Every structure is written in structure tokens, then in C-alpha cells.
Amino acid sequence: MPFKRLVNLWGLVLLLSVCACTGEEANSEQMVNLAEVKDDADAQLKNLNTAIEQSKRDGSLYARRAMVLLRKGELEKALQDADDAVRLTKNQPSTLFVKAQVLRALNRQEEALPLALQAERNSYQSSSLYVLLGELYLQRKEYKQAKEYLIKAQELSPTDAYAYYYKGRLQEATGDTARAIQNYKLALEQLPEFMQPQRELAGILVSRKDFEAAKPYLQAAEKMEPNDARLWYYRGLVYQSAQKQDSALFSFNRAVALNDTIHGAHFILGMDAYKQGNTEAALGHLEKVYPKYKQEPKYLSTLAGAYERSGQNVKALQTYQRLVEVEPRYSYGYQAISRLKYKLTRPTPDSTAVQRETIEQ
DSSP: OOOHHHHHHHHHHHHHHHHHTOOHHHHTOOSSOTTSOOSOHHHHHHHHHHHHHHOTTOHHHHHHHHHHHHHHTOHHHHHHHHHHHHHHTTSOHHHHHHHHHHHHHTTOHHHHHHHHHHHHHTTOOOHHHHHHHHHHHHHTTOHHHHHHHHHHHHHHOTTOHHHHHHHHHHHHHTTOHHHHHHHHHHHHHHOTTOHHHHHHHHHHHHHTTOHHHHHHHHHHHHHHOTTOHHHHHHHHHHHHHTTOHHHHHHHHHHHHHHOTTOHHHHHHHHHHHHHTTOHHHHHHHHGGGHHHHTTOHHHHHHHHHHHHHTTOHHHHHHHHHHHHHHOTTOHHHHHHHHHHHHHHHSOOOOHHHHHHHHHHO
16 A cells, blocks of 8 residues: 555654654754644755754654655655664654654564554554554454554544544455445545545445446546556456456556556456467466465466466366366366376377488488
8 A cells, every 4th residue: 555645644743743752952953943844845854954964863853854754755764764763762652653654664564563562652642653553453464453553543533534544444354344434434534635545445346346336436546646556456347347348458457567466457367368369478467366366266277278278288287186176066177187187198209219210211
């Protein structure tokens, strides 16, 4: 999930909270108004650079610069500042929270979690911290803990759009899509320009084949994040439902170009390529999604057929064997297994004898 939009609110909270925790060195510097939160990240960065040059041991300044760099997407620089902030403030909870956010943005969730928990243990109370903890536990599929932290977030901030959003994610992950829809809509009531709830609503409605209802959410999300891979995938499904195959295939290809882990798009592209006789392209897509679809007879049959077409008879045999394990009534699978076993075990011609006969003639 794109992180930039999610850190905007968290960054504002941190900029203000860290400002409230400045030490004596920060108090001595009054020429730069760092309490003023601006939308212009470059202006913030310029002011913070100046302040740090004048007060190099003020950890709160590094923490605030880390958050600006985080919002700009300069993650390695943000991590350097977060490390300095933690060191200079002697593990102050707010700076631990800053570093946890940066690590999360770097997809280093296993490192982010203990820091966020340490911030909580050190009496840092913030709905943003609880939302982060809820999200990190959600990613670990530890749903009970995720729910507890999201409840804490809403106790502190009942209108927190991010808490509503992650509650929706949690409910969707546990199969309660009706309540997930409610929470995504509540998130949008608090923050209409929040892309992710729009995307999740579109995804749920597309999965229900309610394509018309999905379109407004899809269009709204696309305006905010035109290069989001999942949105391209959902758009492809909408086109497919309208029998606009060329547009659908373009959308699916765009989805996997942006994110190579969109399983549904690879599946559709692989099946279409096989149908068109493009075996190499079919295998390129189908092999990537084996763990996801290894229980699907249609997928296994197509993958096995692609292997056989390309002369990979051992892989074809193994895949057909997997197919009849999954669907014992698939009679064609048994025929294919017999055919491939014969191909693989029949004696090969004696090439030396052929060569010898040719020479004698």
C-alpha cells in the first residue's frame, strides 16, 4: 500500500508532539519558527536544515526532519535522522515512534513493531501510534492484538479516519465485508480524499460483481493514485465484465508492470496467452501464481498443458499428477499422465546405429 498518504496525518501529529518535547538547546533557537507546520515540505526541510546546523545535538530536530523526509519518500535519509533522534533523545518515546514509522515505510515491519511497543511502554499515548500498532499486527495476521490497538486509537480519537480504515481492513481479512464497508465509508466521511478506503470499497464491490456500484469509488481512487496496481487490476475486471477484452488485458498488464505480485492479473493474462497459443508468455504468468492457485483444476490443467506444449514433459507430468490429486474425477488428467509416462519411458533410438547405417550406405 502506498505509504505517503498515510504518513501525512501521522507526520503532523509527530511534528507537533516532538515540538512540545524540545530540550534546552531547542529553546535557545528562536530564529526559525519550527512550530509552524507548512504544506511545503521543501520549505520545512530548509528551515530544519538551518536549525540543525545551529543546534546539532537537539534530537527533536532530527526527528522532525525524519518525518519531512519520510513524507518526501527519502526513506534512507529519514532513517539516518531517526537513528540520530533516538540516540540524542535517549530513546524518548516520540522519537521511537518516528523510527518505527520509517522502518514500516521501508517494509521492515519486524523491526518497526518492537520500537512502537517500546514507545507505548514508555507512556507514549497517541491514536497514531495505536493505529500503527494495529496495522503492524494486522500484517502479521494477529487479529486480536490488531483489534485491541485500533479500539485504543478510537478511544483517544473517535473520528480518526485511519482507525476506521484499518478496522475495515481487519474486518475484511476476517470475512466480515459488510462491516468493513461501513468502516471504509466512515473513514471517507472523516477524510474524503483518503484513497485507500476508496480502493478497498471498489475491490469488495468488484468481487461481488457489482461493477456499477464500484465505478465511482474506482474513479475517485484513480484520480488520487493513477499508478496504483490494484486499481488497474480492478479496472481490468470492470472492462472484462463489459466484454472489452483489449482494454481489460491492457489494464491487467499495467497492473503487473506496477506490481508483479497481483496474482489475479497474472492468472488472467496467463490463461489468455495460453488460449492465444503464446506458451512462453502463458508460463511466464502462470508459474508466478502457483502457490495461490495450486488447488484450482482449471489453472493446473492449463499450466500442465503449457509445460507439455513447451516440451517440459517432467513438469507437465508432475502438474497433471497434482491435478488429479485436487480433482480425482478429471479423466483427461489420467489420460495425460499415461501419455507422458509413455513419452518419458519409451526407449530412444540408437543414434550410433543410425549413424553407422548411414556411413555404410
